[in-house]
Amino acid sequence: MHKDFKLGKEDIHILKGIDLDIEQGEMVALLGPSGSGKSTFLNVLGGLVPPTSGDIMIRDYRISDMTENELCLFRREHLGFIFQSYNLISTMTAMENVALALTFAGVKKEIRQQRAQEALEVVGLVDRMGHKPSELSGGQQQRVSIARALVNHPEIILADEPTGNLDSKTSADIMEMITRLNREEKQTFVIVTHDPDTTKYCTKVIHMCDGLIEAEVNQ
Amino acid sequence: MKFRTILTIIGVVIGTASIIVMVSIGNGAQKSITDELSGIGSVTTLQVYQDLSSMGMTAMGGGKTDDKAILNDDAIKDLKKIDGVVAVTPVVNLSGGEIEVDREQYGVSLMGVDYAVLEDMRYVTTSGKKPGANDENSVILGKDVLTSFTYTGASTQLEASAVKPEDLIGQNITMTIKRTNANGEEEIKTQKLKVTGVLEATGGNEDYSIIADYHLVTDLNEWQTGRKANVKKQGYSQALVTVEDSSVVNDVTSEVEAMKFTVFSMQQILDSMGSVFQMLQILLGGIGGVALLVACIGIVNTMTMSIYERTKEIGIMKVIGASISDIRNMFIAESTMIGLIGGLVGIVISLVLSVLINLIAGLFIGGEGGVTISYITPGLVVFALFFSALVGLLSGVRPAIKAANLSSLDAIRSE
Numbered sequence: 001m002h003k004d005f006k007l008g009k010e011d012i013h014i015l016k017g018i019d020l021d022i023e024q025g026e027m028v029a030l031l032g033p034s035g036s037g038k039s040t041f042l043n044v045l046g047g048l049v050p051p052t053s054g055d056i057m058i059r060d061y062r063i064s065d066m067t068e069n070e071l072c073l074f075r076r077e078h079l080g081f082i083f084q085s086y087n088l089i090s091t092m093t094a095m096e097n098v099a100l101a102l103t104f105a106g107v108k109k110e111i112r113q114q115r116a117q118e119a120l121e122v123v124g125l126v127d128r129m130g131h132k133p134s135e136l137s138g139g140q141q142q143r144v145s146i147a148r149a150l151v152n153h154p155e156i157i158l159a160d161e162p163t164g165n166l167d168s169k170t171s172a173d174i175m176e177m178i179t180r181l182n183r184e185e186k187q188t189f190v191i192v193t194h195d196p197d198t199t200k201y202c203t204k205v206i207h208m209c210d211g212l213i214e215a216e217v218n219q
Numbered sequence: 220m221k222f223r224t225i226l227t228i229i230g231v232v233i234g235t236a237s238i239i240v241m242v243s244i245g246n247g248a249q250k251s252i253t254d255e256l257s258g259i260g261s262v263t264t265l266q267v268y269q270d271l272s273s274m275g276m277t278a279m280g281g282g283k284t285d286d287k288a289i290l291n292d293d294a295i296k297d298l299k300k301i302d303g304v305v306a307v308t309p310v311v312n313l314s315g316g317e318i319e320v321d322r323e324q325y326g327v328s329l330m331g332v333d334y335a336v337l338e339d340m341r342y343v344t345t346s347g348k349k350p351g352a353n354d355e356n357s358v359i360l361g362k363d364v365l366t367s368f369t370y371t372g373a374s375t376q377l378e379a380s381a382v383k384p385e386d387l388i389g390q391n392i393t394m395t396i397k398r399t400n401a402n403g404e405e406e407i408k409t410q411k412l413k414v415t416g417v418l419e420a421t422g423g424n425e426d427y428s429i430i431a432d433y434h435l436v437t438d439l440n441e442w443q444t445g446r447k448a449n450v451k452k453q454g455y456s457q458a459l460v461t462v463e464d465s466s467v468v469n470d471v472t473s474e475v476e477a478m479k480f481t482v483f484s485m486q487q488i489l490d491s492m493g494s495v496f497q498m499l500q501i502l503l504g505g506i507g508g509v510a511l512l513v514a515c516i517g518i519v520n521t522m523t524m525s526i527y528e529r530t531k532e533i534g535i536m537k538v539i540g541a542s543i544s545d546i547r548n549m550f551i552a553e554s555t556m557i558g559l560i561g562g563l564v565g566i567v568i569s570l571v572l573s574v575l576i577n578l579i580a581g582l583f584i585g586g587e588g589g590v591t592i593s594y595i596t597p598g599l600v601v602f603a604l605f606f607s608a609l610v611g612l613l614s615g616v617r618p619a620i621k622a623a624n625l626s627s628l629d630a631i632r633s634e
C-alpha cells in the first residue's frame with residue numbers, strides 16, 4: 001500500500017509500500033520516529049485519507065474503494081478513534097460527548113444515555129459524566145475519549161499517541177485500561193506511539209522508518 | 220446563544236416585520252375601501268339591463284328584435300330559475316313627480332319594484348316597515364328624498380330639513396304629475412301615497428327615490444306618456460336580482476350574461492379593485508423584502524463564520540461517524556431555526572406595531588370605532604412565518620454543503 005502527498009509541486013512519498021496483516025484481537029503498536037509515516041498509516045487505515053494505491057481490507061470490506069459517505073457509515077459501526085489531543089467537543093459534557101457517536105447512528109435518547117453511562121463506567125468516570133472537558137484533567141479527558149470510542153462496540157480501535165500528552169503515571173493507567181479492554185472485549189487495537197514504554201503492553205510491535213516497515217516483532 | 224446569532228436573528232426580525240407591516244398597510248387600505256363599498260351597495264344585488272344595442276333598436280321603434288334578449292316577464296321568470304337567485308324584480312322608473320310636505324314642494328322620482336318579492340330583497344328600513352304584497356299605494360322613502368332635491372317652493376326662505384322622512388311614516392302624501400295633452404294643455408293627476416317606512420342608505424338611486432309598487436308606477440307612466448307600455452316586446456329597462464350570498468355572485472353573473480343581458484354588480488368593482496391592491500401589496504412587500512434580503516446575507520455570514528469556528532468539531536463528528544447528510548442537515552436546521560425564530564419574533568412585533576399604527580392614526584384622523592390603516596390577515600402571518608423559515612433554510616444551504624464537504628482529517632487537525 002502506498003500513500004503520496006503533494007507538497008507544492010513535488011510528490012512526497014510518505015508510505016512506500018506497506019504490506020501488513022493484523023489479526024482480530026491483536027494489540028499492535030506502530031513504533032517509529034516522527035516522519036516515519038506511522039500516523040499517516042493509521043489515518044489511511046481508518047479511512048480518513050484514501051491511499052494513493054493499494055488496498056485496505058477490514059474483514060470483508062474493501063475500505064479503499066468506499067465513498068466518503070460509506071466510510072462515515074463504516075466508521076460508525078466498526079471503528080473507534082482515540083487521539084493524542086482527545087478531540088472532545090468543548091461545549092458538551094462528558095456524557096454528551098460519548099453519546100454523540102450514538103446520535104448519528106440513530107439510537108434513541110434513553111438508550112444513548114444508558115450506553116454512554118455504561119461506557120463511562122468502563123473507564124471509571126461515571127461520577128464525572130456531567131462535567132465539561134475543561135473541568136477534567138488530561139487523563140480524565142482521554143478516558144472520556146476512550147469511552148466515546150467504545151460506545152459503539154467497534155471491532156477495531158485506532159489510537160494515535162493516546163498517551164502523548166500524559167505524564168508517565170497516567171499513561172500507565174490508560175495503557176492498562178486499554179490492555180484490559182483488549183483482553184475482556186476482544187477488541188483489536190492499533191496504537192501509534194513513539195514511546196517504547198507503551199509497546200510493552202502490546203502483543204505485536206511494528207517498527208516503521210521512512211514509510212516502510214523495518215521490523216515486525218511478536219511478543 | 221452567541222451574540223452574533225442574536226444579531227442575525229434581529230436582522231430577520233426586522234426583515235419579517237417590515238414585510239408584514241408594509242403588506243398590512245396595503246391590506247388596510249383595501250379593507251377600508253372594500254368595507255366602505257360593500258356597505259354602500261349591497262354586494263348581493265345585481266343590476267340587470269337589456270343589452271344596450273337592442274334597447275336602441277326598440278327605442279327607434281323598428282327593427283327585428285327576435286335575436287335580442289328582451290327583459291320582459293318571461294325573462295324575469297327565467298332569471299328567477301338560476302341557482303342561487305332569491306328574488307327578481309323589474310324596475311320601472313317615473314320622474315317629474317312633485318310632493319308637498321309642510322307646504323314645501325319637492326321633486327321626486329318613483330322607483331317601482333315588485334312588492335310580491337319585496338320581503339326577499341335586501342332593502343332594510345331604518346324605521347317603519349316594508350309594505351305588504353298587496354299594499355299597492357304604500358311606499359318607502361329613500362333617506363335623501365326630502366333633503367337633496369331641488370327646492371322648488373315659491374318662498375325664498377329656506378326651511379329645509381325641518382321635516383325628516385321618518386316624520387312622514389304612517390301619513391298619506393299627495394304626489395302630482397303633469398302631462399301636456401294633444402291640444403297643448405297641461406293636465407294634472409294626483410296620486411295619494413301612504414308612507415310605511417324609510418330605507419337605509421344603499422348608495423344607489425334608491426336614496427333619492429320613493430320605492431313604490433311597479434304596477435302603480437307603470438299606470439302612472441302610461442298616463443304621463445299617453446301610451447300603453449309594451450313590456451312583452453320592449454321589456455323593462457332594468458331588473459334587480461337578489462342572490463343568496465356573495466359567493467354565488469360570479470356564477471349568477473355569468474349565467475345572466477349567457478342570457479345576453481348586461482349585468483352590473485358591486486362585486487365586479489371589488490374584483491377589479493382587488494387586482495390593483497394586489498399590485499400595491501406586491502410593491503409594498505417588495506420594499507419590506509429588501510430588509511429580509513439583507514437579513515438573508517447576515518444569515519449566510521453568520522453560518523459561514525460558525526463553520527470556520529467549528530471546523531474541528533465538524534471533523535470530530537465526521538470521524539466518529541457523522542455522515543455528510545448529518546452534518547449538512549445540522550447546519551441547515553440551525554439556519555432554519557434562525558429564520559424561524561426571527562420570523563416568530565417579527566410577527567409578534569409587527570402585530571404590536573399594527574395596533575400602534577392604528578391607534579396613532581386614530582388619534583390624528585379621528586373617527587368612531589377606530590381606524591384601519593394596517594390590517595394583518597392570518598394568511599399574512601402564515602406566509603411570513605413560512606417565508607422567514609424558507610429564507611433561513613436557503614441561506615444555510617451553501618454554508619452547510621461547505622461544512623459537510625470538509626475533509627475530516629484536515630478539520631480535526633485545525634485549531
